[in-house]
Amino acid sequence: MTWDDVLKIAAAVFAGVGGISGIIILAVKFASNIIAKRLEERYTLRLNKELEEYKSALENKNYISNVRFDREFEMYQELSEKNITLVYGIGEAVLITRGIYEDEPYRVDKHVEKLYISLNNAELTTKKYAAFIDEELFNKFHELQEQAAYICKLFNFWHMNTDGVLNLKEEKYTRETAKEAIETKQKVLSNLSDAIIKDMRNYLNHLVVIGG
Numbered sequence: 001m002t003w004d005d006v007l008k009i010a011a012a013v014f015a016g017v018g019g020i021s022g023i024i025i026l027a028v029k030f031a032s033n034i035i036a037k038r039l040e041e042r043y044t045l046r047l048n049k050e051l052e053e054y055k056s057a058l059e060n061k062n063y064i065s066n067v068r069f070d071r072e073f074e075m076y077q078e079l080s081e082k083n084i085t086l087v088y089g090i091g092e093a094v095l096i097t098r099g100i101y102e103d104e105p106y107r108v109d110k111h112v113e114k115l116y117i118s119l120n121n122a123e124l125t126t127k128k129y130a131a132f133i134d135e136e137l138f139n140k141f142h143e144l145q146e147q148a149a150y151i152c153k154l155f156n157f158w159h160m161n162t163d164g165v166l167n168l169k170e171e172k173y174t175r176e177t178a179k180e181a182i183e184t185k186q187k188v189l190s191n192l193s194d195a196i197i198k199d200m201r202n203y204l205n206h207l208v209v210i211g212g
Contacts, residue, residue, distance in 0.1 A: 075129050076200050082125045083141060086118040086148050087193045093155045094186050097179045112159055115152050119145065134203055140196050147189050154178045154185070 092111060101107040126141045150168065157166040158178045166173040173181060 072132075073204065075133060076204065079125055079129060079133070079141060080197065080200065082118070082122040083144060083196070084193065086115075086122045086145070087189060089115045089118045090148055090151050090155075090186050090189055093151070094183050097155070097158060097182055108159055112156055115155065119148055119152055122148070137196065137199055137203065140192070140199065144189065144192050144196065147185060147192065151182055151185050151189065154182050158182065 089111070093115065096108055096111060101111075122141075123145050126138065126145065130138055153168060154166070154173065155178075157173065158175055162175065166178060
């Protein structure tokens, strides 16, 4: 093929598409097709992603009857009340070790008794609903009560006002170090209680009532 042949072919193409303006139109059309294809691919990917997220959200929902929802709500209300009462009691124990009832020892006696009653109520309520509540939440309630029981023993030891030593789970405490441990462990207990409340809220929010 000679240059004359090339020029003739080029001239034919120019004539067929309408000269320079035709070439520009073809170029724009070609570019538009590429852009449209890429936009379509991007939209398809985004749509697929949103569908997967929606599907995942549906799978994470628990569909229950209205009656069951009411019953579960009542259970978690009772569990929350019993365990928060225990946590607040531990918080008051911290204030007592700081001296709020220094001139009223009988009130400290009453608080020790109240703490153990609260602990007992929380443990009984959790065991009562063990078969009906979320397993992860049950384990966290159980952990909270174990921590609270430990603090109760420290507080009772502190209250006895003894110069002796308390051996508790491979740890040794004097009255002073027991006081420090009560404060430290109370903060951990409070954080765990807040986390449980958040978990309960999330769990209940994922329940979908489907009727009767």
